Amino acid sequence: MIELDCLGQKCPLPVIALARKIRDVGVGEVIRVLADDPAAANDIPAWCRMKKQEYLGSPAPDAFEVRRLS
């Protein structure tokens, strides 16, 4: 699984990083984003909804998993 370390970054930087990195993720594969900005827990699922990707949830504090759908 690809891991993207955005710890210490303020929003919208983690979402920008995710949008760039998702291009390297194969369709159907999962990327894990590490982000501790308080907006990330809200904005990563919102980004998935807007960009038609699948939000898989937060398996650990400050970690968010996304499956590339398209």
Added chain:
Amino acid sequence: MDAASAVPLHPVAAEALVAALADGWADPARLYSASRRAQQLRDAAHAALAEALGVRPDEVSLWPSGTAAAQAAVLGGLAGRARRGDTLVHSAIEHSAVLHAAARGRAAEVGVDRLGRLDLDAWDRAVSAPGVALAGLISASHEVGTLQPVAAAADYCAEAGVPLFVDAAQSIGRVPVPPGWSLLSASAHKWGGPPGVGVLVVRKGVRWISPYPQDDLYRPGVPGALDLPAAVAAAASLRAVLGEAQAEAVRLSALVDRIRERVAATVPDVEVVGDPVQRLPHLVTFSCLYVDGEALLHALDRQGFAVSSGSSCTASTLRPSHVLEAMGVLSHGNVRISLHRGTTAAEVDRFLAVLPGLVAAIRAEAGM
């Protein structure tokens, strides 16, 4: 374009303020003629506000701000029902003034849907639970404009025997507030009155005990002197504003429709949030992906546009707006626009013309 924070003084308010500064400076509690004059002005202000709100003059009290009035409603309403319970039921999208008061004691939060509308089934369950002293519901979201089902929420409260407090700061002077509530608060500088005047209505028969040390603990009123000239101006302007309210709501609502439509059409990767129909006439909110809200606010300010944002980078707490979080919508790149009687169609068009370029420039700088 930030009427939801404060609007410029209505000309009627300015006129009344100047007159009342000359005439209403005395302490209305004293026994000389200047005080009697101040007393008359105070009573007339109460009567005018009561008439505008459709309540009795002795149900109206004046406070130093909408925040103070809302917190007096919550804390006084809870204290008045202490024998019945200690829990405040409130929506997840209340103004932070109400949430701060709620944090003083036990509270149960009720969520909203993606459009920002109260979950009525959860509300029914929450107000029917044992130990509930008071329920609090904002009349319409101050951040996204979605009108709340106040009448239905009030019905559930009535069934459960729980008084309902409605924070109507965004509605008064713009749209009618449905009946059924027991306590209501409003804020004069959101309808065109002066800053520093909050209104609290406590209906007859609702038990309220002052959270402040003062002589009369059972009759709502601020401890200490009231800004009487400001109160007179607030009352005069509310009457004037209500006279124009219907026509203004139609005009502003059409401008908001135009903003909702044009922003979605001209800005890529944007989410226009809130209920598109069941909404305040003057308020619209959207979020732009990959955009720093603070940078966008400053860029708009340089173009002469004053707007607000629920993004974390613009908040004193550095947390995203709890309203946007409760709705589960994007919180960064967030812009709230709220219009008033001075806003023209030409200004809205100029805003719509410059916005796409500003968003594109910020995205380009971020490499998107």
